[in-house]
Amino acid sequence: xxxxxxxxxxxxxxxxxxxxxxxxxxxxxxxxxxxxxxxxxxxxxxxxxxxxxxxxxxxxxxxxxxxxxxxxxxxxxxxxxxxxxxxxxxxxxxxxxxxxxxxxxxxxxxxxxxxxxxxxxxxxxxxxxxxxxxxxxxxxxxxxxxxxxxxxxxxxxxxxxxxxxxxxxxxxxxxxxxxxxxxxxxxxxxxxxxxxxxxxxxxxxxxxxxxxxxxxxxxxxxxxxxxxxxxxxxxxxxxxxxxxxxxxxxxxxxxxxxxxxxxxxxxxxxxxxxxxxxxxxxxxxxxxxxxxxxxxxxxxxxxxxxxxxxxxxxxxxxxxxxxxxxxxxxxxxxxxxxxxxxxxxxxxxxxxxxxxxxxxxxxxxxxxxxxxxxxxxxxxxxxxxxxxxxxxxxxxxxxxxxxxxxxxxxxxxxxxxxxxxxxxxxxxxxxxxxxxxxxxxx
Amino acid sequence: xxxxxxxxxxxxxxxxxxxxxxxxxxxxxxxxxxxxxxxxxxxxxxxxxxxxxxxxxxxxxxxxxxxxxxxxxxxxxxxxxxxxxxxxxxxxxxxxxxxxxxxxxxxxxxxxxxxxxxxxxxxxxxxxxxxxxxxxxxxxxxxxxxxxxxxxxxxxxxxxxxxxxxxxxxxxxxxxxxxxxxxxxxxxxxxxxxxxxxxxxxxxxxxxxxxxxxxxxxxxxxxxxxxxxxxxxxxxxxxxxxx
Numbered sequence: 001x002x003x004x005x006x007x008x009x010x011x012x013x014x015x016x017x018x019x020x021x022x023x024x025x026x027x028x029x030x031x032x033x034x035x036x037x038x039x040x041x042x043x044x045x046x047x048x049x050x051x052x053x054x055x056x057x058x059x060x061x062x063x064x065x066x067x068x069x070x071x072x073x074x075x076x077x078x079x080x081x082x083x084x085x086x087x088x089x090x091x092x093x094x095x096x097x098x099x100x101x102x103x104x105x106x107x108x109x110x111x112x113x114x115x116x117x118x119x120x121x122x123x124x125x126x127x128x129x130x131x132x133x134x135x136x137x138x139x140x141x142x143x144x145x146x147x148x149x150x151x152x153x154x155x156x157x158x159x160x161x162x163x164x165x166x167x168x169x170x171x172x173x174x175x176x177x178x179x180x181x182x183x184x185x186x187x188x189x190x191x192x193x194x195x196x197x198x199x200x201x202x203x204x205x206x207x208x209x210x211x212x213x214x215x216x217x218x219x220x221x222x223x224x225x226x227x228x229x230x231x232x233x234x235x236x237x238x239x240x241x242x243x244x245x246x247x248x249x250x251x252x253x254x255x256x257x258x259x260x261x262x263x264x265x266x267x268x269x270x271x272x273x274x275x276x277x278x279x280x281x282x283x284x285x286x287x288x289x290x291x292x293x294x295x296x297x298x299x300x301x302x303x304x305x306x307x308x309x310x311x312x313x314x315x316x317x318x319x320x321x322x323x324x325x326x327x328x329x330x331x332x333x334x335x336x337x338x339x340x341x342x343x344x345x346x347x348x349x350x351x352x353x354x355x356x357x358x359x360x361x362x363x364x365x366x367x368x369x370x371x372x373x374x375x376x377x378x379x380x381x382x383x384x385x386x387x388x389x390x391x392x393x394x395x396x397x398x399x400x401x402x403x404x405x406x407x408x409x410x411x412x413x414x415x416x417x418x419x420x421x422x423x424x425x426x427x428x429x430x431x432x433x434x435x436x437x438x439x440x441x442x
Numbered sequence: 443x444x445x446x447x448x449x450x451x452x453x454x455x456x457x458x459x460x461x462x463x464x465x466x467x468x469x470x471x472x473x474x475x476x477x478x479x480x481x482x483x484x485x486x487x488x489x490x491x492x493x494x495x496x497x498x499x500x501x502x503x504x505x506x507x508x509x510x511x512x513x514x515x516x517x518x519x520x521x522x523x524x525x526x527x528x529x530x531x532x533x534x535x536x537x538x539x540x541x542x543x544x545x546x547x548x549x550x551x552x553x554x555x556x557x558x559x560x561x562x563x564x565x566x567x568x569x570x571x572x573x574x575x576x577x578x579x580x581x582x583x584x585x586x587x588x589x590x591x592x593x594x595x596x597x598x599x600x601x602x603x604x605x606x607x608x609x610x611x612x613x614x615x616x617x618x619x620x621x622x623x624x625x626x627x628x629x630x631x632x633x634x635x636x637x638x639x640x641x642x643x644x645x646x647x648x649x650x651x652x653x654x655x656x657x658x659x660x661x662x663x664x665x666x667x668x669x670x671x672x673x674x675x676x677x678x679x680x681x682x683x684x685x
Contacts, residue, residue, distance in 0.1 A: 221501030
């Protein structure tokens with residue numbers, strides 16, 4: 001019997017992991033950067049790293065099913081003659097017709113309306129489906145200005161000037177040729193089938209001083225009726241918030257890097273911008289420093305999944321949150337029922353993110369007439385409404401446990417962090433200590 | 443609207459309304475224009491003392507004429523839908539931005555982004571236009587009697603840009619289907635923008651644009667046509683250097 005030296009277990013590099021190797025092979029084979037939908041997938045400090053303390057001897061809770069816990073929020077009270085009043089502090093984020101199918105946009109409108117909240121257009125103009133089925137519709141004013149027109153501007157309930165989004169702060173839109181159908185092409189004034197590149201900068205203003213004049217124009221056009229939001233990607237939340245307030249915004253929307261996109265370079269999604277959790281306190285601080293907290297409302301988006309996330313965001317000083325990816329999942333995105341078809345596309349339910357290819361088995365991120373039939377707007381809208389209701393109940397449950405009769409009465413003092421990173425970002429103590437990293441010289 | 447602030451002058455048509463921005467606010471002016479009902483006989487408007495005000499006569503959606511006696515700031519005539527605005531002076535950035543229809547004539551010069559993202563209508567600049575003239579235009583027709591600055595017609599999607607003078611650097615960068623006609627020299631063309639053959643249909647189109655803009659004594663054959671090479675319409679790694 002010969003003795004063999006014991007082998008070592010095959011060891012893969014943490015640096016060159018399987019995904020990295022596959023990406024190098026893909027790049028070498030295709031010569032094109034990887035484009036995909038959704039937001040950052042890497043592990044990031046997030047709301048999971050925060051916990052509520054709940055009631056104790058010094059704090060008493062509200063009765064769960066007896067004592068009211070208000071969830072309503074008013075957006076746009078600073079300047080607009082007609083501020084938006086929402087029943088819940090969870091809105092549906094901007095997603096374009098073009099990126100999404102008509103039935104999917106209709107479903108978002110139906111779900112939001114059933115829930116007493118707003119939905120938002122996207123980089124493709126306003127469709128009749130969503131205007132008709134959305135009681136409260138926010139009309140995005142984007143660098144591309146695709147489909148932008150006076151009639152739609154006036155029949156919107158609010159206007160959102162989009163400076164950036166969390167998945168790609170500093171990046172423009174992208175809609176590949178497969179999804180530029182006749183209808184999408186017409187709305188965007190583009191030839192059918194081209195790879196549409198939309199601008200990253202607005203064509204007629206640059207910088208905060210111009211933005212102030214642009215907002216004045218939009219107010220004059222709409223007779224100062226409509227709330228004007230300014231949406232920024234999570235890049236420099238303190239200064240972006242302060243500058244948006246200075247420019248005259250009624251509402252500031254800050255979108256962290258987990259916020260989704262219809263199609264952006266993977267390298268951009270994963271390497272540019274800040275996590276949602278890291279954006280909130282600087283944005284709130286900017287409002288507080290200017291004496292504008294609760295006067296200019298703050299909406300935060302990017303990775304909001306459940307009522308706990310909603311409650312934590314509100315406790316950190318946010319007025320409302322916005323959901324995009326989660327809303328699509330509620331409609332049916334990445335549903336395991338389509339697993340066989342996901343497999344044919346080389347992926348699996350839960351990981352499908354080639355939304356730009358227009359072959360979505362769930363019929364949501366597509367312009368294929370056959371695939372989009374898979375979305376029943378009424379049923380999908382109902383699912384979204386159910387989901388929004390559950391999130392709201394969850395947030396109320398937590399708020400009552402903290403003794404709060406309004407979600408907006410939650411406060412940082414109700415929170416602790418599980419990690420030093422989350423404690424530093426959220427500005428709340430590390431659990432079991434009174435240490436807030438970065439505060440009091442430590 | 444306080445009636446005492448309105449004046450009807452004998453020097454003007456009986457239906458004209460005169461707004462003096464030294465006496466009344468911009469808000470009052472725009473609100474009065476927006477309050478116009480279809481078929482109103484208040485079809486002639488005059489704005490005095492604009493003095494560089496921003497957003498003069500924005501979002502007008504009735505077929506009235508508006509004479510602005512002086513120079514304006516940003517976004518004059520923004521989103522105009524059907525009115526005929528004449529600026530008897532120069533215009534700041536973004537004159538006629540996102541115009542839907544109607545016309546805007548600037549007797550003087552225009553600053554940056556003239557006619558940006560315009561969907562329709564006619565914008566005439568009788569002087570020069572600065573950089574980014576016609577940026578992202580989507581169907582508007584723009585006629586500039588003088589020169590235009592750099593990066594004009596950037597990502598221009600549709601419509602016509604006519605320049606009787608010269609064009610600055612990077613004309614028509616990343617252009618889609620807009621047509622550009624330049625009589626003078628072009629400092630440089632942007633990515634994917636090329637000189638194109640001027641065929642009979644283009645000469646006819648150009649003559650029509652010149653006529654609509656009130657340009658006389660200029661022949662369409664004096665112009666060169668520029669447009670998209672369409673090489674960037676679908677991504678190809680071998681074109682990466684063009685970006």
